[in-house]
Amino acid sequence: MEKLRFIHAADLHLDTPFRALSSVDEELARRLKEATFNSFRRIVDLCIEKEVDFLLIAGDTFDREDQSLAAQLRFVRELERLSAAGIHTYLVCGNHDPLVSWVEEMQLPDRVVRFGSSKVGKAVYEKAGRPLAAIYGISYRTAREDRDLAGKFRGPDGDTPFSIAMMHATPDDPGPHEPYARFRLKELIHKGYDYWALGHIHKRNTLRDHAPAVVYPGNPQGRDFGETGRRGCVLVEMEKGRKPGIEFIPTQEVRFEEVRIDMSGVDGFNELTHLDRMALERISDPHPEDSYILRIVLEGRTPLHKRLARSGELEELRKALNEEAAAGTPFLFIDSILSETRPDIDLEELREGNDFTAALIKKVESLEPEAFLQEVEEASGLPPAVLRRVHLDSAGKRDLLEKVKWMLLDQIIKEE
Numbered sequence: 001m002e003k004l005r006f007i008h009a010a011d012l013h014l015d016t017p018f019r020a021l022s023s024v025d026e027e028l029a030r031r032l033k034e035a036t037f038n039s040f041r042r043i044v045d046l047c048i049e050k051e052v053d054f055l056l057i058a059g060d061t062f063d064r065e066d067q068s069l070a071a072q073l074r075f076v077r078e079l080e081r082l083s084a085a086g087i088h089t090y091l092v093c094g095n096h097d098p099l100v101s102w103v104e105e106m107q108l109p110d111r112v113v114r115f116g117s118s119k120v121g122k123a124v125y126e127k128a129g130r131p132l133a134a135i136y137g138i139s140y141r142t143a144r145e146d147r148d149l150a151g152k153f154r155g156p157d158g159d160t161p162f163s164i165a166m167m168h169a170t171p172d173d174p175g176p177h178e179p180y181a182r183f184r185l186k187e188l189i190h191k192g193y194d195y196w197a198l199g200h201i202h203k204r205n206t207l208r209d210h211a212p213a214v215v216y217p218g219n220p221q222g223r224d225f226g227e228t229g230r231r232g233c234v235l236v237e238m239e240k241g242r243k244p245g246i247e248f249i250p251t252q253e254v255r256f257e258e259v260r261i262d263m264s265g266v267d268g269f270n271e272l273t274h275l276d277r278m279a280l281e282r283i284s285d286p287h288p289e290d291s292y293i294l295r296i297v298l299e300g301r302t303p304l305h306k307r308l309a310r311s312g313e314l315e316e317l318r319k320a321l322n323e324e325a326a327a328g329t330p331f332l333f334i335d336s337i338l339s340e341t342r343p344d345i346d347l348e349e350l351r352e353g354n355d356f357t358a359a360l361i362k363k364v365e366s367l368e369p370e371a372f373l374q375e376v377e378e379a380s381g382l383p384p385a386v387l388r389r390v391h392l393d394s395a396g397k398r399d400l401l402e403k404v405k406w407m408l409l410d411q412i413i414k415e416e
């Protein structure tokens with residue numbers, strides 16, 4: 001029975017600068033600069049270790065269009081390792097690394113196929129002298145791709161045992177991604193390919209697991225706090241007439257995680273010295289071998305509220321917790337500690353009072369967020385274009401009013 005084994009990766013975003021961090025740490029900066037390359041190196045190691053037939057890279061190999069020559073050379077060096085091991089690489093270009101951004105003189109190693117942008121290209125992978133798989137793909141020519149790429153795929157035109165389609169494209173629900181090359185899952189299903197190797201959406205997602213499999217492997221290294229959790233590639237094993245095996249393998253150098261810690265009932269500062277440990281315990285899907293960059297958000301009602309809100313206090317704590325944090329492996333580095341705690345006051349009791357504070361609470365709680373904020377907007381005299389930029393949904397408006405209430409209470413209590 002014929003079998004095919006390959007690794008599908010996408011969105012390597014090599015040489016990502018990681019500007020999203022709020023703190024600067026030399027050791028961490030050094031590690032992050034290497035993170036995307038190290039993740040890719042792990043993918044190459046995996047290909048060799050698992051003796052795959054080939055590697056697929058579904059777009060956004062590089063982070064920027066004005067990619068440095070050094071980054072491209074490092075990428076090519078890794079492809080050479082694959083080629084020397086007899087492993088093929090097939091790749092398409094995405095919106096971050098469209099075809100025009102690749103250095104023209106760059107020689108790609110043997111066994112590497114980069115698909116063009118004018119039409120869907122085809123490459124046949126042979127094993128033991130016989131065609132085993134046909135790979136079809138199309139690249140973005142420029143960063144803004146407004147063609148219907150999915151519509152250009154006409155289905156396999158030969159009778160190789162397996163067929164694969166590759167593109168960098170956006171499904172019905174694009175999430176935070178630019179909606180280039182939109183497609184509907186429905187239209188991919190009847191084209192006749194066995195596997196759709198997709199890229200663009202950074203969150204891993206198997207849209208369909210067989211006949212055909214339609215897969216986003218996600219990016220192999222998260223780039224900010226919007227890209228949390230383990231990140232990697234998928235190892236795919238296909239056999240005719242069987243559901244393909246699709247196994248996720250993590251490759252990230254470091255994980256970004258935001259952790260919320262409820263400080264209700266915490267009244268001593270000693271516990272703050274264990275904040276790193278408390279944060280680790282609250283990470284979902286933790287693994288002892290993983291490294292982390294954390295954003296910690298403190299919440300809840302605590303007598304420590306005032307102290308935590310004092311400027312510089314949390315930053316000092318963060319620095320103390322981080323001493324040499326990024327040096328070891330695995331490591332845990334706290335990028336920021338934010339306080340959304342509230343004063344430890346009994347709202348019920350205050351509301352029952354017969355004073356200014358009670359009146360204020362009742363007044364703010366009786367406000368209808370939509371109407372109140374509209375009044376504020378009108379009173380501000382700002383042009384509609386400016387107001388649209390700070391548009392909040394109704395949950396956001398309720399939240400804002402709640403924050404206003406606590407800010408006022410906090411102020412009153414401080415003054416008392």
Ligand SMILES: [Mn+2]
Nearest residue numbers: 011060096200
């Ligand atoms: Mn991308």
